Amino acid sequence: MLILLNLSLSIIMFMSGVLVFSLKRKHLLCMLLSLEFIVLSLFYMLFLYLMNYNYEYYFTMIFLIFSVCEGVLGLSILVSMVRTHGNDYFQSFNVMRC
Incomplete structure (x- = not known):
């Protein structure tokens, strides 16, 4: 019964992360935070x-390593975007401009 409660809690967490990701698409920082919540x-x-x-938990360490790499990559893209454009709005981001 406890496993079922925890599983339903994690599904609610996942769905709320997807909802925030789809609703807050103006700012890159909000999108990155919701992606980390989904992970x-x-x-x-x-x-x-x-x-x-009752399996081993070695795969969870590999999953955490990849999720940290994903977070660092997103943060570096955010820093690069803020340095070049001054904010994290997607409307001010123009791909054709160098």
Whole structure:
């Protein structure tokens, strides 16, 4: 029963992250934060799945390493965009301008 409650909590976390990602598409920082929240909910679901079947947790470390790399890449894109354009609005970002 407890596993079912935790699984429903992680599904609600995932859906709320997807909702925020789709609603806050003006700012890059809000989108990156919602993506990290989605990754956190996926990590929680993976951990619950591995805990339920008594598997090893080595794959969770690999998942965390890839999620940290994804976060660092998004943060570097954000810093680059703020340095070149002055803000993180997608409306002010023009691909054709060098």
